[in-house]
Amino acid sequence: MTRIFTALLAGIALAGTALAQDRADSETSVTIIHAGHLIAVPGERMRNGTSIIVRDGRIDSIEDGYVTRDGAEIVDLSSHWVLPGLIDAHVHLLSERGPDSRIQPFTLSSADRAFIGVRHARRTLEAGFTTVQDVGGDLEAILALRNAIRNGDAVGPRMRVAGPSITPTGGHGDINGFNQRVIENFSSPGACNGPSDCARAVRSLIQAGVDTIKITATGGVLSNTAAGLEVQFMDDELRAIVQAAEMMGRRVTAHAHGVTGVNAFLAAGGHSIEHGTFLDNESIRLFRSSGAFLVPTVMAGEFVTLEAEANAAWMTPFQRAKALQVGPQMVDMLRRAHRGGVQIAFGTDSGVSRHGDNAREFELMVEAGMTPEQAIIAATINGARHLQMESEIGRIAPGFHADIIAVDGNPLENISQLRDVDFVMGAGVIHKAP
Ligand SMILES: [Zn+2]
Structure with missing residues (x-):
């Protein structure tokens, strides 16, 4: 013995x-x-x-x-x-759009998602993206993936994660287009209603360990609902979300297509906008006065337009209609924002498009009137500032x-x-x- x-x-x-x-x-x-x-x-x-x-x-x-x-x-x-190393501020490493997308919430576990994320993370890193912000995905899986890369158990870019989006019930970030029994069981953990409930949702995610908060301020292309593309949160809900996040040292970024959502969120003190498709001169004024970043994700627009035009089998009629409404606008949106002096941070929405193709966004940024140098700044200096990591990354x-x-x-x-x-x-x- x-x-x-x-x-x-x-x-x-x-x-x-x-x-x-x-x-x-x-x-x-x-x-x-x-x-x-x-x-x-x-x-x-x-x-x-x-x-x-x-x-x-x-x-x-x-x-x-x-x-x-x-x-x-x-x-x-x-x-x-x-x-x-390049910085992509808008990815979804746990998934990639395809024929199985709509069934996967019911077939995959969080562990499955995490392993899928490992594959996408490596591809993203090998494409030159050494830091990413993941803005929407399974909470347990995305935290595990971030931690595994941090600890050297998986190979991938440095990650900041949001976990599930904060969304109104039935909003873009919630489950839509299924029968009531499915909805009851699979409603998003980020769904909330009213200022105090939305503050609670923010606090719960921070407690779980997320680095940043992502909300769906407006409807979106790929939710299977005819709920439009305009604002889906009340003003007092937006203010409560921003305040609750700031009190615990987090920033809030908002998915927003319709101008009502862009402007309401920026007026509520929001820190950045994803997509920004229908932004107007008032939006540009709000961006400039608050210093908020725009993450244009023009690539996502290009991808959904091509898929809609090709009548891709995975797209539902609601998705297709919204794709044709949003996709073709995005190069022009970036042109207007850039000319108007809005600060741009690079982001692709990869996961909608293929992981590893992220650098296609640079070409679209140049098409929208940015110089190659300005596009590179968006993916380095500005990306680092947007992620509040400007003393750590974004320059050699x-x-x-x-x-x-x-x-x-x-x-x-x-x-x-x-x-x-x-x-x-x-x-x-x-x-x-x-
Ligand atoms: Zn996205």
């Missing part, structure tokens, strides 16, 4: 030593990237022929010329354009996370270069190399 106990103890001690050794190795790891063309801070001047010193997952320094250090791993990107600078990507052509001249990323480093770990 004693002997077994002693052997066990020795085993634990050995395992402990191995663990300590692992840690010591990773603590001293230095990687040096030889960057041919470095866009360290999008919007600032490009530098040629520099070395980025990465230590323990963070940027240590940037030096002129190609330097080496004893024991350091050297990455040769001397013929590449190197820039900060000492002390920041070593989130670094590279492409083999100049993205400031041809934005489509970003659709084919050759190198991805997330928090100092290389996930893709040329």
